[in-house]
Amino acid sequence: MQANPIFKNKGNDFWAYVRFISEYGGYSRRLGKGQDYSEGKVLAHSKKEIKDYLESNNLKYTETILDLVTDYLKYRAEVLNNFVEPNLMMAPEAEKIYMELKQKLWSDYAIDYSPAFNKQKANKKKPAYFTGIIDYITKITLMQLTGQDKYEFNPLKLVYTTNSEGYLTTTLSRRFDGAYPSLINPRIIWEIKEYYYTTTFGSRIADGVYETQLDGFEINQIEKKYSSPIYHVFFADAHLTWWRDGKSYLCRLVDALNMGLVDELIFGKEVIDRWPVVLKSIVSEKTI
Numbered sequence: 565m566q567a568n569p570i571f572k573n574k575g576n577d578f579w580a581y582v583r584f585i586s587e588y589g590g591y592s593r594r595l596g597k598g599q600d601y602s603e604g605k606v607l608a609h610s611k612k613e614i615k616d617y618l619e620s621n622n623l624k625y626t627e628t629i630l631d632l633v634t635d636y637l638k639y640r641a642e643v644l645n646n647f648v649e650p651n652l653m654m655a656p657e658a659e660k661i662y663m664e665l666k667q668k669l670w671s672d673y674a675i676d677y678s679p680a681f682n683k684q685k686a687n688k689k690k691p692a693y694f695t696g697i698i699d700y701i702t703k704i705t706l707m708q709l710t711g712q713d714k715y716e717f718n719p720l721k722l723v724y725t726t727n728s729e730g731y732l733t734t735t736l737s738r739r740f741d742g743a744y745p746s747l748i749n750p751r752i753i754w755e756i757k758e759y760y761y762t763t764t765f766g767s768r769i770a771d772g773v774y775e776t777q778l779d780g781f782e783i784n785q786i787e788k789k790y791s792s793p794i795y796h797v798f799f800a801d802a803h804l805t806w807w808r809d810g811k812s813y814l815c816r817l818v819d820a821l822n823m824g825l826v827d828e829l830i831f832g833k834e835v836i837d838r839w840p841v842v843l844k845s846i847v848s849e850k851t852i
Contacts, residue, residue, distance in 0.1 A: 591812035608641035651832035652803035655760035658693035665700035694758035716743040754797040765809030780825025
């Protein structure tokens with residue numbers, strides 16, 4: 565998922581209204597006791613509701629900003645309710661795709677690769693399925709395009725950029741989950757948030773969303789100052805965690821996307837079709 569051109573890079577005043585309405589009116593519909601979590605929906609507040617929220621808080625507005633915020637909240641709700649939610653996977657579905665891709669990588673290219681395990685304990689300790697899916701697709705796609713599967717997976721070092729003479733220009737503050745072609749002057753970097761066995765939307769997960777926004781500010785500064793574009797992708801999966809407990813953070817991710825702090829969001833099984841397209845564009849240095 566890429567930013568909607570209508571809302572991309574709007575000014576701070578627009579996002580101030582979006583955030584206020586989201587916080588004041590709520591991000592999603594609360595469920596009654598006994599309701600299934602999947603029945604929950606992201607809200608699209610009506611123009612009248614937004615107007616009432618603002619006036620009851622003695623806040624002024626223009627008709628233009630009112631119309632734009634109304635349209636944006638409708639867009640955000642539609643994309644999350646109708647596209648993101650159906651793409652989010654449960655662990656068994658992710659495991660099935662993981663095993664199929666693992667077999668394909670071995671049968672087609674004789675590459676035997678097993679990604680790291682998740683950070684859970686006891687019976688919840690499993691392979692990092694979504695990370696594995698991303699890595700398998702990356703390796704298969706790169707093999708098809710370049711004949712080799714070289715890229716940075718699970719890097720334990722920071723990303724940095726240099727100028728044409730080899731001098732350091734920037735070192736990013738956080739480590740990412742992947743980069744291509746390398747950590748030095750990467751054309752694309754990505755981070756992965758999979759939480760199949762997490763029972764609540766904890767502070768660590770929430771912090772990850774906010775850190776992504778800060779990463780975006782840092783990457784934007786690099787691009788503006790040094791004209792070194794880095795395509796920034798955020799992967800997320802786990803239907804239970806993100807949809808039951810994290811809908812407000814899904815909203816924040818869509819906001820970050822349209823604020824220009826992330827270049828692409830890829831959710832769940834969308835990765836199967838979308839990630840190869842992104843990689844092919846990066847390798848060929850074409851516009852995504």
